[in-house]
Amino acid sequence: MNKQALKEQVIAAIDAMAAELQAISLFLHSNPELGGQEIQAVRRLIQAAAGRGFSVRQNISGYETAFIAHKGMCGPKIAFLAEYDALPGLGHACGHNLIAAMSWGAAAAFSAVAGSRAVSYFIGCPAEETSGAKVAMAEAGVFDDLTAALIVHPADSNNIGGTSYATHPLKITFHGRPAHVASKTDKGINALDALVMFYQGIKPLRQTFTQETILAGIITQGGTAPNIVPEEAAAKFTIRALSADYLEETVLPAVRRLAEGVALATGTTVETVHYEPLFKELINDPQLMQLFQDNMSLLGETVTLLEPLDADGSTDVGNVSHRTPTIHPDLGIGCNLVAHTPAFAAATGSEYAQKRLLVGAKAMAMTAVDLLE
Incomplete structure (x- = not known):
C-alpha cells in the first residue's frame, strides 16, 4: 500500500469538495443555532453524508x-467528530x-x-457549549x-498537544427565612449574607489545592427587594482542575464542605447541584499527535507542540479521549x-477561514490514512 499516493488522493478529493465544504461552513455561520436546537445544521450535514453513500442514524x-x-x-474505524452549536448572542x-465542515470533508475523502x-x-x-452531548455519547459506548x-x-x-480542564459546574443555593428588614420581632435569616460569606x-x-484549579462564579439570585431579608440566594460556579479525579475527589468535596460550614455558621441551609455534566480532561494520543504534525508538515504548515499540562478551556472531547485514542x-x-x-465570530465566517478549513480536513484525512493496516 502506497500511503503517500493515498494521501495525494485525499488532498485531491478535498480540493474537489472545496465549494461544498465552504458552503456548509458559511450556511452554518449564517444560521447559528444553540445547543440541542441545531435542526438546520444537522439536516444539511446529514444530507451531505447520505448523498455520498453514508448510512445515517439519528x-x-x-x-x-x-x-x-x-x-x-472492515478495517480500522476512524471517527471525525462534528460540532455545530453556536453561542447565544x-x-x-x-x-x-468550520469544525463541522472540516470533519465532513475528512470523513468523505x-x-x-x-x-x-x-x-x-x-x-x-x-x-x-452547554450540556456536551459527547458526555452522554461516551457513557453510552458510542466511541x-x-x-x-x-x-x-x-x-x-x-x-497540538496540551490538555483541557476537567470541569463540573456547580450551583450553590442558600435558604434562609424572610422578614421585613425593619421588623422588631423577627430579623429573619439572611441567605444572601451566607452566599457572600x-x-x-x-x-x-x-x-x-496542590493542583491547578479554577473556581469562578457569579451570583445569580440575591433577593427580591431591598427591604426584605433574602430568603434564597444562589450562585453558579465553574469549578475546574487538571484532572477529573482530582476535581471529583478533592476540589468539589472541599467546596461542598465550605458551603456546609457557612450554612452551619449562619443558620441557613444549603443545596449544591451540578447544572452541567462532568467534562473530563483531554488526553491527546502521542502517536496521533506525531502523525498529525507530520501531515501538517507535508501540507507546508508549522505546528507548535504544547506542554502536556498546558490547559486552555474545557471540552467534552475530553470524555471521548478517555474512551479511544483522540487528538x-x-x-x-x-x-x-x-x-x-x-x-x-467574524473570523470564522471570513474568506480566509474558508480556505483554512481545507487544510484541517486534509490533515485529518491524511492522518487516518496512516492508520490503515
Missing part, C-alpha cells in the same frame, strides 16, 4: 440533533461551523480513498470500538484571536 444518546454516519465494513464565536479497507465515521455531536477519533478546532495559530471563602480555599489540535484562522468574542 437521535443518539437522548439528543435529537446527534447522529452517527458511517461508510465501510455571538453566533459561531467558537468556530463550530478518507472513505473515498480507503474504500473497503476502513470504516469512516462522521459523528454529529451537539451542544458542546468505545473506534480506532481513533479526530477533531480540529479553529484558533489563532496551529497547535461563601463567595469570600472561595479565594482562600483555592490556595489549599484535538488547533488550526490557525487569523492572528490575535480569542474564542467566544465577536472578532472570533
Whole structure:
C-alpha cells in the first residue's frame, strides 16, 4: 500500500469538495443555532453524508440533533467528530461551523480513498457549549470500538498537544427565612449574607489545592427587594482542575464542605447541584499527535507542540479521549484571536477561514490514512 499516493488522493478529493465544504461552513455561520436546537445544521450535514453513500442514524444518546454516519465494513474505524452549536448572542464565536465542515470533508475523502479497507465515521455531536452531548455519547459506548477519533478546532495559530480542564459546574443555593428588614420581632435569616460569606471563602480555599484549579462564579439570585431579608440566594460556579479525579475527589468535596460550614455558621441551609455534566480532561494520543504534525508538515504548515499540562478551556472531547485514542489540535484562522468574542465570530465566517478549513480536513484525512493496516 502506497500511503503517500493515498494521501495525494485525499488532498485531491478535498480540493474537489472545496465549494461544498465552504458552503456548509458559511450556511452554518449564517444560521447559528444553540445547543440541542441545531435542526438546520444537522439536516444539511446529514444530507451531505447520505448523498455520498453514508448510512445515517439519528437521535443518539437522548439528543435529537446527534447522529452517527458511517461508510465501510472492515478495517480500522476512524471517527471525525462534528460540532455545530453556536453561542447565544455571538453566533459561531467558537468556530463550530468550520469544525463541522472540516470533519465532513475528512470523513468523505478518507472513505473515498480507503474504500473497503476502513470504516469512516462522521459523528454529529451537539451542544458542546452547554450540556456536551459527547458526555452522554461516551457513557453510552458510542466511541468505545473506534480506532481513533479526530477533531480540529479553529484558533489563532496551529497547535497540538496540551490538555483541557476537567470541569463540573456547580450551583450553590442558600435558604434562609424572610422578614421585613425593619421588623422588631423577627430579623429573619439572611441567605444572601451566607452566599457572600461563601463567595469570600472561595479565594482562600483555592490556595489549599496542590493542583491547578479554577473556581469562578457569579451570583445569580440575591433577593427580591431591598427591604426584605433574602430568603434564597444562589450562585453558579465553574469549578475546574487538571484532572477529573482530582476535581471529583478533592476540589468539589472541599467546596461542598465550605458551603456546609457557612450554612452551619449562619443558620441557613444549603443545596449544591451540578447544572452541567462532568467534562473530563483531554488526553491527546502521542502517536496521533506525531502523525498529525507530520501531515501538517507535508501540507507546508508549522505546528507548535504544547506542554502536556498546558490547559486552555474545557471540552467534552475530553470524555471521548478517555474512551479511544483522540487528538484535538488547533488550526490557525487569523492572528490575535480569542474564542467566544465577536472578532472570533467574524473570523470564522471570513474568506480566509474558508480556505483554512481545507487544510484541517486534509490533515485529518491524511492522518487516518496512516492508520490503515
